[in-house]
Amino acid sequence: MPNTQIFKLPDVGEGLTEAEIVSWKVKPGDAVAVNDVLVEIETAKSLVELPSPFEGVVAELLVPEGRTVDVGTPIIAVSAAGAPGKAAKPAGKAPKPAGKAAAPSSNAESGPAAEPLVGSGPKADAVKRRPRRPLTLPSLHLPGRPAPQAPAAPEVHLPAPHGQATHVPPAPTLDGATPVADEALPGAKAPQQRGETMQAAVSRLITRVLAKPPVRKAAKDLGIDLADVTATGRGGEVTKQDLLSYQAQRDAEVDAAEQFWTPGLDPQARRIERIPVKGIRKITAQNMVKSAFSAPHVSIFVDVDASRTMEFVKRLKASRDFEGIKVSPLLILAKAVIWAAARNPSVNATWASGPDGDEILVHHYMNLGIAAATPRGLLVPNIKDAQNLSLKELAMALNQLAARAREGKTQPAEMQDGTLTITNIGALGIDTGTPIINPGEVAIVAFGTIKQKPWVLDGEVIPRWITTLGGSFDHRVVDGDLSARFMADVAAIMEEPALLLD
Amino acid sequence: MGPEHLPTTEFEIEDPGQTLGALAGSGEEPDMVQLLDAEGVLREDPAYSRYVADLDGEALRALYRDMFIIRRFDIEATALQRQGELALWPPLQGQEAAQIGSGRALRPQDYAFPTYREHGVALTRNVDLADLLRQFRGISNGGWDPRQNNFHLYTLVLAAQTLHAVGYAMGIQRDGADAVSIAYFGDGASSEGDVHESMVFAASNNAPVVFFCQNNHWAISVPTEVQSRIPLANRASGYGFPGIRVDGNDVLAVHAVTKWALEHAASGQGPVLIEAFTYRVGAHTTADDPTKYRVTAEEDAWRRKDPLLRLEKHLRSAGLADDAFFAALQVESDAFAKQIRSAVLAMEGPAMEDSFNTVYADPHPLVAEELAWFKQYEAGFADAEAGHTAGETR
Numbered sequence A: 001m002p003n004t005q006i007f008k009l010p011d012v013g014e015g016l017t018e019a020e021i022v023s024w025k026v027k028p029g030d031a032v033a034v035n036d037v038l039v040e041i042e043t044a045k046s047l048v049e050l051p052s053p054f055e056g057v058v059a060e061l062l063v064p065e066g067r068t069v070d071v072g073t074p075i076i077a078v079s080a081a082g083a084p085g086k087a088a089k090p091a092g093k094a095p096k097p098a099g100k101a102a103a104p105s106s107n108a109e110s111g112p113a114a115e116p117l118v119g120s121g122p123k124a125d126a127v128k129r130r131p132r133r134p135l136t137l138p139s140l141h142l143p144g145r146p147a148p149q150a151p152a153a154p155e156v157h158l159p160a161p162h163g164q165a166t167h168v169p170p171a172p173t174l175d176g177a178t179p180v181a182d183e184a185l186p187g188a189k190a191p192q193q194r195g196e197t198m199q200a201a202v203s204r205l206i207t208r209v210l211a212k213p214p215v216r217k218a219a220k221d222l223g224i225d226l227a228d229v230t231a232t233g234r235g236g237e238v239t240k241q242d243l244l245s246y247q248a249q250r251d252a253e254v255d256a257a258e259q260f261w262t263p264g265l266d267p268q269a270r271r272i273e274r275i276p277v278k279g280i281r282k283i284t285a286q287n288m289v290k291s292a293f294s295a296p297h298v299s300i301f302v303d304v305d306a307s308r309t310m311e312f313v314k315r316l317k318a319s320r321d322f323e324g325i326k327v328s329p330l331l332i333l334a335k336a337v338i339w340a341a342a343r344n345p346s347v348n349a350t351w352a353s354g355p356d357g358d359e360i361l362v363h364h365y366m367n368l369g370i371a372a373a374t375p376r377g378l379l380v381p382n383i384k385d386a387q388n389l390s391l392k393e394l395a396m397a398l399n400q401l402a403a404r405a406r407e408g409k410t411q412p413a414e415m416q417d418g419t420l421t422i423t424n425i426g427a428l429g430i431d432t433g434t435p436i437i438n439p440g441e442v443a444i445v446a447f448g449t450i451k452q453k454p455w456v457l458d459g460e461v462i463p464r465w466i467t468t469l470g471g472s473f474d475h476r477v478v479d480g481d482l483s484a485r486f487m488a489d490v491a492a493i494m495e496e497p498a499l500l501l502d
Numbered sequence B: 001m002g003p004e005h006l007p008t009t010e011f012e013i014e015d016p017g018q019t020l021g022a023l024a025g026s027g028e029e030p031d032m033v034q035l036l037d038a039e040g041v042l043r044e045d046p047a048y049s050r051y052v053a054d055l056d057g058e059a060l061r062a063l064y065r066d067m068f069i070i071r072r073f074d075i076e077a078t079a080l081q082r083q084g085e086l087a088l089w090p091p092l093q094g095q096e097a098a099q100i101g102s103g104r105a106l107r108p109q110d111y112a113f114p115t116y117r118e119h120g121v122a123l124t125r126n127v128d129l130a131d132l133l134r135q136f137r138g139i140s141n142g143g144w145d146p147r148q149n150n151f152h153l154y155t156l157v158l159a160a161q162t163l164h165a166v167g168y169a170m171g172i173q174r175d176g177a178d179a180v181s182i183a184y185f186g187d188g189a190s191s192e193g194d195v196h197e198s199m200v201f202a203a204s205n206n207a208p209v210v211f212f213c214q215n216n217h218w219a220i221s222v223p224t225e226v227q228s229r230i231p232l233a234n235r236a237s238g239y240g241f242p243g244i245r246v247d248g249n250d251v252l253a254v255h256a257v258t259k260w261a262l263e264h265a266a267s268g269q270g271p272v273l274i275e276a277f278t279y280r281v282g283a284h285t286t287a288d289d290p291t292k293y294r295v296t297a298e299e300d301a302w303r304r305k306d307p308l309l310r311l312e313k314h315l316r317s318a319g320l321a322d323d324a325f326f327a328a329l330q331v332e333s334d335a336f337a338k339q340i341r342s343a344v345l346a347m348e349g350p351a352m353e354d355s356f357n358t359v360y361a362d363p364h365p366l367v368a369e370e371l372a373w374f375k376q377y378e379a380g381f382a383d384a385e386a387g388h389t390a391g392e393t394r
Helices: A104-110 A120-127 A172-183 A193-206 A213-222 A240-259 A267-271 A278-294 A309-316 A329-343 A393-408 A480-495 A495-502 B057-082 B096-103 B119-124 B131-139 B158-176 B191-205 B231-240 B251-269 B295-301 B305-319 B323-346 B352-357 B365-379
Strands: A003-006 A017-026 A039-044 A047-051 A056-061 A068-070 A074-079 A297-305 A348-353 A355-361 A366-374 A375-379 A420-423 A443-447 A451-458 A460-474 B111-113 B181-186 B209-215 B242-245 B272-277
Touching: A017 A213, A017 B352, A039 A074, A039 B231, A039 B365, A047 B057, A056 A267, A056 A443, A104 B352, A120 B242, A193 A329, A193 A348, A213 A240, A278 A375, A309 A329, A309 A460, A309 A480, A309 A495, A329 A366, A329 A393, A329 A420, A329 A443, A329 A480, A329 A495, A355 B323, A366 A393, A443 A480, A460 B231, A480 A495, A480 B365, B057 B096, B057 B131, B057 B305, B057 B323, B096 B119, B096 B209, B096 B242, B096 B272, B096 B305, B119 B131, B131 B323, B158 B209, B231 B242, B231 B272, B251 B272, B251 B305
Parallel strands: A366 A420, A420 A443, B111 B181, B181 B209, B209 B272, B242 B272
Antiparallel strands: A003 A074, A017 A039, A017 A068, A039 A047, A056 A074, A297 A460, A348 A355, A366 A375, A443 A460, A451 A460
């Protein structure tokens, strides 16, 4: 079709990628002159009329009205009827690679990367990766730079975008090296093996902890594994602050350990260290005494096979819906507790002693407290009306609560009116314990660590992810059977999170 | 959704005397210098009429021709952007008189510092208009030699050129030259700190600089009323130099006021601020959709004050131009647009080597190494043109 010119959808805004064909102003057979309006399109920014770059007769409309197409998509064909070879040059093809006229020895720069960055032609192609040549280029031996080594196990090669590649030139043969190795030594490195290496590298990338390069470097310098640091960044990344508070905490522990038994300058004074009880320590002490001595505690424990919870968490982490949201088994436990409380409402209650006698206040809402070890001490902020939250909302609420607690930003209001508490002692690697009920509540659930343990399933011992749930209840309100049923319900969800769908 | 989106915020004006009287339908003509009204009728002005007294029929036709050509050029450039040949284009429609009137007042030794919309001024400085499009085609960082026509490169950083202009004017002072620098900027840029600093320095140094503010009423989507409680020209008194508001759609008034300002600055009396009261009829750039933030009634009201229309009325009523003149101009401008089009289509990007060659004045081993690497990288694409680099085999 030498006489037919194709108009590709241009980028009419700055950096738009697509547009909708709203209405055609011409039809096949119509004669058009340069700048006659062909079509009205709507982009993310505006409604725009596209003038014809060609003179001729409309041969075909290539995209129907109402269709959204990518920039660079051919939208109309105009045949140069009547006056072939007339002034209007095919605009879509006009910008030819530059450097054609350059010295023949330097032909390499004539690649489309040097083309003008304008709408219709080359820009549209830029979305796709340009195919690399299958052959190897001779390695370039440059003065003062060792000959590039073919990498033994190629990392996932993510070529830098054009223009960024020049900063520190990586070995130019990186792309070609492996194929050559294959050709030269057939079988020396089976493609399959390479595939596995690639896959491993890819999964490493996916499971990699997110952090910005300076944070990454700081962590490396400090010898901190980023995976150990709790991430509070907006995109789930470890922030500088996270790293610093982790470091501060670790330092405090480590330093204290070293000096604890070391006598100071004045040994007499250092034998016993006097710490005034104040602030959160004081409040914690008062609360615990009040709770322990006013509410008769009963504690029960249950071992749970949480393997399905672990799988569920893994799937949530991988799902797009939860992208950037930290998901942990605590989320499932929180959901399980809310679910179980609805089936056993008396656990979500308060014992109220009044002048006219005692009352049990059953709460038809769940302000779910999460005990959090913070720089200020133990705090129990709660998630208000947690029963109304979807799994995703609950995950975000947990993240936010944890982040605020860690940053020391927890407000008094966030700690009031709790109705039931979870304490996540498993985070510290502890199996279980007997928690003390948060005053004003009648139940608390302790979440032990989840680790692989031998577990008997259908008469066989197999490794499963096991955790122990502990619960303490105020026996004035919650009897043994109710506490048992509640804990069994929580355990049931941890064993089979799908029951939440019930 | 059609182009007639929600009619956007009408700003509450408490004291009409304090506003620019620019709202559609306000009907109030703000206080400003005007020599040719919207109906093409000449008005006498005691201070400024004498600056255009020497403009005969030919000179008036030339001003009209300039405005007509630049409008046609602007339309063609906009079309080229819509066809994917330019990455972006900032249209000037509506501001022709402000630009041609002031540009034609400049003397060859004066130096103009434009924003990115001074296409009309470029024309008056004899810049090859096709060169204006190089930057917008993404193939050049500039496009012309600013020293050749004393027309600086387009400045995309808002208001930065006002500082350049003042610095240049201070240089003129030190050279003892008979020249003036003129800084073009818009109402949006007038809110930038650079303009303040440049006015402070200009006043302190009594520098020969003219601040030419085209108040086109919209800083993209922000109306001038939001940015200033007083007419922008009044700001000059705060710095201690004269500020004049002129009808920016009246090419004669703009021409007269600019001539006066240049004289004032060149005679050692220091800077002047001119506020050309005009209107951006089109979009801020081709990536903008003005229907989203302003009402059509406002645009229509300003179209009635069109700078070309009023001069055409005047030329016709004074018997200075006939149908033949306007028809011939149409033909001429269409041919010119065609030239521009083919010039743009023929424009090719710079060779990859150019980027490396301009890093250092002298050859540099690191740059040479990186160029060599990049060439090799580029040659590794399957769709690269078949090359014959030494040692390469298929």
